[in-house]
Amino acid sequence: MQLSYRRLEPDEKEQVFPPKSANVSQDRAEFESMLRGLSVGDAVTVSLDGLTERAMKRRIGQAAKSVLGLPLRYKLSADGGELSFVVREAATPRNATGDAPTPLPDAGRRRAVAAS
Secondary structure (H helix, E strand, O other): OOOOOOOOOHHHHHHHOOOOOOHHHHHHHHHHHHHOOOOOOOEEEEEOOOOOHHHHHHHHHHHHHHHOOOOEEEEEOOOOOEEEEEEOOOOOOOOOOOOOOOOOOOOOOOOOOOOO
């Protein structure tokens, strides 16, 4: 089989593999400013504006982690054009009393004793 190929010109390369832009950090700054005034229980709806649900969740989630340090719960609208989220309380550790964790019973695998 004969392999056919050609080297891309620099302008073609830019079209096929666009460079990472400074827009990503600008986008995050925009989301961070949106989240600054929110507290636990606040709900917001955001228009997807051409982004996928996954991309929007990722951007909002990263901004929420850095600004609020709190988890979010998401819901996509029925028509798929808007994403709503609510700020949730931070999860508390299971042993909130500060005591040392209770040791678990020996849950190791039991081996049969060989007959002698």
